Amino acid sequence: MRKIMIIGAGDLGVRVCHELAHSDRRWEVRLVGRAEDEVRRHVNLIRFSALQRGYKSRVDHALADLDDVDRTAEVIAGFAPDVVFLAASLQSWWVIGTLPAERFQRLYAANFGPWLPMHLVPVHKAMLAVRAAGSGAIVVNAAYPDAVHPVLAGVGLAPHVGIGNVANNVPALRCSAAEILGTAPAEVDVRVVTHHYVSHRLSRTSDIDPSQLRIAILAGGRDAMPDVGLTPLLKPLTTEYRRTGGLAGQAMTAASAMSVLVPLLERREAVVHAPGPLGLPGGYPVVVGPGPVRLALPPGMTDEEALAVNRSGQVEDGIREIGDDGSVLFEESAMDVMRRELGYHCVKMPLSDAEDRARELGARFARYREGVPR
Numbered sequence: 001m002r003k004i005m006i007i008g009a010g011d012l013g014v015r016v017c018h019e020l021a022h023s024d025r026r027w028e029v030r031l032v033g034r035a036e037d038e039v040r041r042h043v044n045l046i047r048f049s050a051l052q053r054g055y056k057s058r059v060d061h062a063l064a065d066l067d068d069v070d071r072t073a074e075v076i077a078g079f080a081p082d083v084v085f086l087a088a089s090l091q092s093w094w095v096i097g098t099l100p101a102e103r104f105q106r107l108y109a110a111n112f113g114p115w116l117p118m119h120l121v122p123v124h125k126a127m128l129a130v131r132a133a134g135s136g137a138i139v140v141n142a143a144y145p146d147a148v149h150p151v152l153a154g155v156g157l158a159p160h161v162g163i164g165n166v167a168n169n170v171p172a173l174r175c176s177a178a179e180i181l182g183t184a185p186a187e188v189d190v191r192v193v194t195h196h197y198v199s200h201r202l203s204r205t206s207d208i209d210p211s212q213l214r215i216a217i218l219a220g221g222r223d224a225m226p227d228v229g230l231t232p233l234l235k236p237l238t239t240e241y242r243r244t245g246g247l248a249g250q251a252m253t254a255a256s257a258m259s260v261l262v263p264l265l266e267r268r269e270a271v272v273h274a275p276g277p278l279g280l281p282g283g284y285p286v287v288v289g290p291g292p293v294r295l296a297l298p299p300g301m302t303d304e305e306a307l308a309v310n311r312s313g314q315v316e317d318g319i320r321e322i323g324d325d326g327s328v329l330f331e332e333s334a335m336d337v338m339r340r341e342l343g344y345h346c347v348k349m350p351l352s353d354a355e356d357r358a359r360e361l362g363a364r365f366a367r368y369r370e371g372v373p374r
């Protein structure tokens, strides 16, 4: 029986655990968190609701704090998973959305890049634990893979592939293209290359720079993008195809995670969308399955073009450059916002500084939330 371990028992980890358990497919699921009572209750709810619906799932839990890499490695080695799904973060993307609206808007202007340490630190520790466990599991990560993976690639610790971001828009793009072409969404396939910066905005604004995105619409054996047109394709994502956002909207992320995890568990080849494959920045169409993850770019697109599109989105997200050694140069404009709002300023971050930066960001954000003058 194939085995999957989910590390991080927050909103997304629990949703994905639930999705995996509510199925008669034969795999074992272990949810790992650090707050015993909470994790046990999550798993009981998942098991009991699955049983109520007649599923014979095998789901249990284990305890580990990622700060304790040796203990986490023991927990991984003890289960010997085929797939590890990372859903741990020091501050999820939606947390700043819980600020009063006016303060949220001011801080949102910094974009996502400056928050990188909050996602990077737990993933880095989890990867150290996977290595220390001697595990050969495929590692799939949810926490800002567009940027976390190229950083960790610098030290040989990138997870194999991410989930979400670019993928979260694919169903709406298929619906929009199908409507324009007068066919069913099931008859339309899309191939999208873009960074988190753009994928995060596609359902919020139609003001997208076309150079930061490549889309092919595969229908009837050809690329129908010239018939569809970028503006008519994207516009409905902000109007009739706009979906619920925030925490409730993480149902879409969980579905995107399942689109990657299920083929990996079933050892079945599938073309899906994912951020951070092969340690690359941004998001791509990829093939996952029994073999190594590989790119499945739009017809005629080179790897270099895909990389350039994603690097331009990365800069917009507030990250000027990620060095070969995993060091990060942040954009001054993004850091200006962080300095003004939080009193936080970091232009260059070697990987070894990430934990201190995460701690500082956390402390400054807590004061900001309380309205304490900085």
Ligand SMILES: NC(=O)c1ccc[n+]([C@@H]2O[C@H](COP(=O)([O-])OP(=O)(O)OC[C@H]3O[C@@H](n4cnc5c(N)ncnc54)[C@H](OP(=O)(O)O)[C@@H]3O)[C@@H](O)[C@H]2O)c1
Residues within 6 Å of the ligand: 007, 008, 009, 010, 011, 012, 013, 033, 034, 035, 064, 065, 066, 067, 087, 088, 089, 090, 091, 092, 093, 094, 119, 122, 142, 143, 144, 145, 163, 164, 165, 168, 250, 253
């Ligand atoms: N790619 C996408 O499309 C997409 C979409 C949604 C979310 N995300 C990302 O996915 C990640 C998880 O999101 P979420 O909404 O589920 O966040 P969340 O509800 O805050 O959950 C994060 C979890 O990480 C755990 N954690 C933090 N440090 C830990 C440690 N040292 N050891 C063990 N567990 C630790 C937390 O545990 P405690 O509860 O004990 O603190 C919490 O359960 C975030 O990075 C988020 O930005 C990505």
